[in-house]
Amino acid sequence: MLVQGVTGGYKRDKMMPDYEIIPDEKMIGWRGACTCGWQGAMWKRVTSAAEADFSRHRDYVSFDGFADASRKVEDAIHEEWKDHIAPTDAILGVEAAAREYTQAGQRLDKTVAAAKAAGASWADIGRAVGISRQSAHERWADK
Structure with a gap:
């Protein structure tokens, strides 16, 4: 399994030299991470099914195969990461809405100017808006 970081204890990956190749039997657990530096809770890999306890972030994955986290742990890590990025996602939505609002305002200014140039009255423009x-005259007379 590729793990970011270099301890010097394991072979480095040829394609990604900042990663080491950790043998599956040496994997002690799983943790979500983000490019911003955030790291989620550690999910410990236990040595027997009897030790597994989802509420305590412990899961059993056999030591004689691949060290991939179980689907249940992957889903929990993914949910934790989604909680981490939720504020950023919300801000991205606000930014997009603000851009659309500005663009709509610019379109409105242009179409009001075109309507006035075509002979529409301030009463007609005000009614349309x-x-x-x-208020229409005060807002657009100088533009």
């Missing part, structure tokens, strides 16, 4: 004639 849902504001008074006077």
